[in-house]
Amino acid sequence: xxxxxxxxxxxxxxxxxxxxxxxxxxxxxxxxxxxxxxxxxxxxxxxxxxxxxxxxxxxxxxxxxxxxxxxxxxxxxxxxxxxxxxxxxxxxxxxxxxxxxxxxxxxxxxxxxxxxxxxxxxxxxxxxxxxxxxxxxxxxxxxxxxxxxxxxxxxxxxxxxxxxxxxxxxxxxxxxxxxxxxxxxxxxxxxxxxxxxxxxxxxxxxxxxxxxxxxxxxxxxxxxxxxxxxxxxxxxxxxxxxxxxxxxxxxxxxxxxxxxxxxxxxxxxxxxxxxxxxxxxxxxxxxxxxxxxxxxx
Numbered sequence: 001x002x003x004x005x006x007x008x009x010x011x012x013x014x015x016x017x018x019x020x021x022x023x024x025x026x027x028x029x030x031x032x033x034x035x036x037x038x039x040x041x042x043x044x045x046x047x048x049x050x051x052x053x054x055x056x057x058x059x060x061x062x063x064x065x066x067x068x069x070x071x072x073x074x075x076x077x078x079x080x081x082x083x084x085x086x087x088x089x090x091x092x093x094x095x096x097x098x099x100x101x102x103x104x105x106x107x108x109x110x111x112x113x114x115x116x117x118x119x120x121x122x123x124x125x126x127x128x129x130x131x132x133x134x135x136x137x138x139x140x141x142x143x144x145x146x147x148x149x150x151x152x153x154x155x156x157x158x159x160x161x162x163x164x165x166x167x168x169x170x171x172x173x174x175x176x177x178x179x180x181x182x183x184x185x186x187x188x189x190x191x192x193x194x195x196x197x198x199x200x201x202x203x204x205x206x207x208x209x210x211x212x213x214x215x216x217x218x219x220x221x222x223x224x225x226x227x228x229x230x231x232x233x234x235x236x237x238x239x240x241x242x243x244x245x246x247x248x249x250x251x252x253x254x255x256x257x258x259x260x261x262x263x264x265x266x267x268x269x270x271x272x273x274x275x276x277x278x279x280x281x282x283x284x285x286x287x288x289x290x291x292x293x294x295x296x297x
Contacts, residue, residue, distance in 0.1 A: 192239030
């Protein structure tokens with residue numbers, strides 16, 4: 001009779017393969033690095049095959065390791081579906097929900113309030129929030145669901161749109177009184193521009209006119225990876241900056257900042273992104289229901 005798989009060994013292998021790291025797998029499973037390493041050696045010995053190639057700088061799967069990883073994805077997805085079925089019968093949402101989002105969403109009060117509501121209504125669900133501006137490999141990183149600003153053009157992930165996000169060009173009334181109010185984006189070349197360092201168009205700010213996009217090259221007077229810092233600098237009269245609606249909503253409402261060049265700005269979108277599965281896990285569906293407007297469900 002063929003020997004059976006030890007599911008503990010498979011669990012350790014699956015975690016290592018997803019994270020690409022023994023340490024990350026150990027953290028997830030609450031085990032030590034040495035135990036994880038021992039599990040992998042035992043699994044390789046039982047299969048008479050090397051599954052993982054380890055070097056000082058990288059970790060790669062062998063052909064056999066890749067095959068087993070693909071099978072593990074199916075196996076553990078089936079196990080998760082069984083647990084979800086039982087949980088749903090009992091209406092218990094539990095476990096660990098790993099959520100990834102861009103750091104700028106720290107300033108979105110709507111998302112913060114939704115996550116607080118989720119925590120209050122489902123105290124047995126552990127919310128593990130990771131701030132990362134790169135979407136990355138959700139499956140390999142063990143991420144259940146991610147927030148994404150801007151739609152994925154080509155992806156195997158599932159996407160649900162949350163809402164549109166307005167983009168603004170803003171400055172303080174004091175700055176505009178001194179420097180003048182630009183009436184066309186091309187005039188920004190003569191203004192002090194407070195620049196977001198992660199701008200996808202580099203040292204160019206993107207605008208639209210007659211339905212077409214165009215870029216305006218700018219020379220930054222100040223640059224930062226923090227949009228909230230740039231908004232504060234703009235409030236203090238240091239120049240003009242671009243921002244998303246939720247970052248500067250209070251400042252626009254109070255008059256600390258003024259929106260300019262509105263006919264040339266554009267909207268972007270906020271999405272929920274999650275790995276494809278035959279049955280989306282209950283904990284993921286619960287977050288989706290909390291986040292999405294009722295009209296879209």
